[in-house]
Amino acid sequence: MKLSKRLAAIDALITEPEDIIWDCCCDHGYLGMALLKRAAANHLIFVDIVATLMNDLEAQLSSINKLQKTCDKNSQWQVLCQDVGKIEIAQSKSQVVLIAGVGGELLLRLIQQITVNNLSEHLNNVRFILCPVHHTYKLRVGLKQLGLGLISEQIIYDNKRFYEVIEVSFNTNNEISNTGNEMWDFTSAEHAMYQRQLINHYNKMLNKDALYYQKVIKNYQELTDS
Template identity: 45%
Template sequence: MRLSKRLATIDSFVEPGYQAIWDCCCDHGLLGMQLVAREVANTVHFVDIVPALMDELTAKLARYSPIQGVAHWQVHCMDVAAIELNFQQRNLVIIAGVGGELLLRFINHILAAQQQFANTHRNEALAELEFIICPVHHTYKVREGLLEQGMKLINEAIISENNRFYEVIHISKQATRSLTLTGSSMWHRGQPRHYQYQQKLLTH
């Protein structure tokens, strides 16, 4: 399966070792299927709110699943804000292809659920919760919202695809690098398109 530049970059950010990966707004499930094939998590969850897409994806996954053994995937036709994570497991939530305002709503719902779990299970340790996001617009406002939530940076990249710029941002509260409003490690000198995008951000 051939991934777009954006999805390939997200895939490159994902290292093995997660109990659960949530491919949210997964559309046709290309990224999640790649993650299943790479066996980077115990379970890859595909989440989208469009029933027809989820039915098609379920049939496709069933065809490619091993004949023996447990399938390492689940399909959920639901709002991303309503997903239920086991916060004692290491989770990675991937959200791509949606606008900044909606993306922040999803993240805020998930973090609120994590906080509620922490408040009611004070003697139980929380596992690390990570996000990889790629908003289609309003990235500056997304970064503002992430900073308000205390997010730190794991990795970031700029992608130029179909004459548009996208940012892929990997974050968690347990990371040690500071997240900035205009990015830090994603800029590469000698890349004219990076300079073009940087000027656009600075005139925001």
């Protein structure tokens, strides 16, 4: 299974062996399976709230002989059917939480819940790699409020849609900007197109909350003001 450009960009951010990787909101589990295949972590945990999806995924993983789960304690992978907001982050040297393919507002709520439900000393060794569908501005503001700092960010143009891949942790002081200051390259026609799309989108939102969206538009325009 070839990963989409978006999922491949996330996969590429995992360059060192990890203790635990969580493929949250995993659905089909393509990303986690690619990581499992290249033994990117000692333990790979797939999480989604839809039972039928998780039953299918568990059956698929079990049928792959070399990945066969022998006993829970030593298993390389685990499938959890539950709310991602309730995952229990264990103490470990290196851990990655991946959340992709859900709206930015839901994604922020999930991170807020994970933060509230887990010990800060456990969260300190976690890298969060996030790729929301829309609402990245609100997500970024919320991540910053939680005290997360930026590791990396990039724009991915995949199948005629723009995505942002945002890598954050509690272990860095690099401030997360509202508009992703580090990810833009305005010599790229694609990036210029993404900026125009965002500004057009937020212009359409002005009738909902003029004051707030005027500020958002101004922030995106400032990216190219010299």
